[in-house]
Amino acid sequence: MSQPILNVRGLVKRFGGLLATDHVDITVNPGEIHALIGPNGAGKTTLISQLMGELKPNEGTIEIDGRTVDGMPTARRVSLGLARTFQITCLLPDYTVRDNVAIAVQIRQGHSFRFWGDVRRENALAEEASTYLGTVGLDGRADELVANLSHGEQKQLELAVALATKPRLLLLDEPMAGLGHVESQQMIEILSGLRSQVSMLLVEHDMEAVFALADRISVLVYGRVIATGTVDEIRDNPEVRTAYLGEGDELC
Ligand SMILES: Nc1ncnc2c1ncn2[C@@H]1O[C@H](COP(=O)(O)OP(=O)(O)OP(=O)(O)O)[C@@H](O)[C@H]1O
Numbered sequence: 290m291s292q293p294i295l296n297v298r299g300l301v302k303r304f305g306g307l308l309a310t311d312h313v314d315i316t317v318n319p320g321e322i323h324a325l326i327g328p329n330g331a332g333k334t335t336l337i338s339q340l341m342g343e344l345k346p347n348e349g350t351i352e353i354d355g356r357t358v359d360g361m362p363t364a365r366r367v368s369l370g371l372a373r374t375f376q377i378t379c380l381l382p383d384y385t386v387r388d389n390v391a392i393a394v395q396i397r398q399g400h401s402f403r404f405w406g407d408v409r410r411e412n413a414l415a416e417e418a419s420t421y422l423g424t425v426g427l428d429g430r431a432d433e434l435v436a437n438l439s440h441g442e443q444k445q446l447e448l449a450v451a452l453a454t455k456p457r458l459l460l461l462d463e464p465m466a467g468l469g470h471v472e473s474q475q476m477i478e479i480l481s482g483l484r485s486q487v488s489m490l491l492v493e494h495d496m497e498a499v500f501a502l503a504d505r506i507s508v509l510v511y512g513r514v515i516a517t518g519t520v521d522e523i524r525d526n527p528e529v530r531t532a533y534l535g536e537g538d539e540l541c
Contacts, residue, residue: 292355293318294370294458294488295340300349302335302512309335310346311512317458317488322480324491324499327509333492336509337460340490341373342366353458370457374447374464380435386446387431390418393453421449425479441472448479458488465495477501500524508532 295317302310309332317323325333338344340351342363351358353369380389391414422428425445430438438446444464451459464480465473477498480489484502493499499506500520507517510532516523523529 291319293352294321294354295490296352296355297336297340298350298352300336300339300351301347302332302339302344303347308512310339310349313349313509313512313514315490315507315514315517317490318504319488320484321504322484322489322491322502324493324503324506325509326493326496326499326506331509332512333509334462335512337373337462337490337492340366340460341371367454367456370455371460372451372454372456372458373460374444374451374462380443380446380450382434382436384435385431386422386427386433386435386438387415387418389435389446390421390449390453391415393450394418394421397454418449418453421452422446424452424483425449426475439472441468441475444468444472444476445479452483452487456487458490459483461489461491461493463492463494465493465498473498 293316295315297313297315300310300313301308313336315323315325325336327333335344339346342358342361353366353371356369358366358369381392384392391411394414394417419428419431422431425448427442427445427449430442435443435446448464464476468476473495480491480502483489491499491502503520505517505519506523507514508523508529509515515532516526516529518526
């Protein structure tokens with residue numbers, strides 16, 4: 290079997306006396322969507338922040354495509370193919386949809402944000418940006434200001450911005466958060482369509498989305514991975530039911 294695109298071993302993060310990440314082992318294989326679920330405060334966002342290099346672990350090691358990235362700054366991890374989306378969108382509201390993606394393309398190409406004035410004149414940037422907007426179903430909204438987008442459209446745009454960095458592994462922090470049913474279905478379709486292009490670690494509370502998308506699921510409780518398995522294995526796991534949902538509840 291080919292080596293994992295992400296290999297995390299024994300990752301520990303302490304906030305004072307709180308063990309937010311408790312010796313976490315997790316892998317994401319090429320082409321895999323690996324969902325990470327768990328109750329509020331389980332440590333999911335803390336884990337993603339450590340993968341991106343935004344938070345320094347106390348112990349453990351992280352490999353991307355067989356390469357140890359411990360101590361590497363975020364920008365170098367991005368250049369190795371890591372990208373994240375956020376629970377709360379992180380976009381430039383006063384710029385157009387296309388410009389938000391074009392800026393990400395420009396930064397990927399090694400230009401600094403301060404050369405932003407050139408972006409509008411750069412047709413190649415705009416064309417590449419349009420490709421990513423097409424992938425997430427926003428091609429018809431390219432000239433709209435971000436501030437005028439619905440919450441669901443902003444989530445789609447954030448995904449396009451992440452794709453513009455040409456990631457090999459996408460870290461998705463609750464892409465369904467705040468979406469209505471129709472928008473969630475749309476996001477599921479978009480992510481499903483991306484699975485041949487990019488591996489994903491999907492942090493999500495929406496179990497319908499998790500079950501529709503995940504090849505494997507890991508369950509995090511109080512910072513510890515209590516189970517990893519296929520959708521069926523996790524759905525039928527009594528420890529998961531008890532720890533995650535409480536006795537008697539169903540993972541539906
Ligand atoms: N910077 C910080 N300083 C101190 N404690 C923190 C910090 N960041 C997170 N925590 C704590 O670490 C634990 C894990 O938080 P985290 O946000 O990673 O959980 P989560 O699983 O992402 O939760 P949610 O599903 O609500 O987003 C929580 O108890 C949280 O209060």
